Amino acid sequence: MSYPSMPKPNYFWSVGTMKCPRCRRGPMFKDSNPYRKLTLSHIFDMYEECPHCAQKYELETGFWYGTGYVSYALTVAFSAFTFIVWLILLV
Numbered sequence: 001m002s003y004p005s006m007p008k009p010n011y012f013w014s015v016g017t018m019k020c021p022r023c024r025r026g027p028m029f030k031d032s033n034p035y036r037k038l039t040l041s042h043i044f045d046m047y048e049e050c051p052h053c054a055q056k057y058e059l060e061t062g063f064w065y066g067t068g069y070v071s072y073a074l075t076v077a078f079s080a081f082t083f084i085v086w087l088i089l090l091v
């Protein structure tokens with residue numbers, strides 16, 4: 001269902017209108033205007049996949065595990081570094 005000859009819509013327009021990150025045409029959320037009904041339990045209801053290009057919206061399990069390990073290691077390294085610097089400066 002993609003139209004490769006047609007150019008993609010503007011990136012910022014597609015972000016602002018909550019369109020699919022791949023094709024920038026299909027909606028990501030079931031309700032295009034979350035402020036219309038003001039029912040907070042359904043404002044983040046999403047499609048399983050893009051109705052235009054069939055891009056899956058839900059990431060696979062474990063997608064963010066690598067990011068968690070890297071950020072944990074960086075945080076521990078930064079904390080140890082600042083701890084040692086403060087020990088040197090205060091003693």
Ligand SMILES: [Zn+2]
Pocket residue numbers: 020021022023024025026050051052053054055
């Ligand atoms: Zn799409």
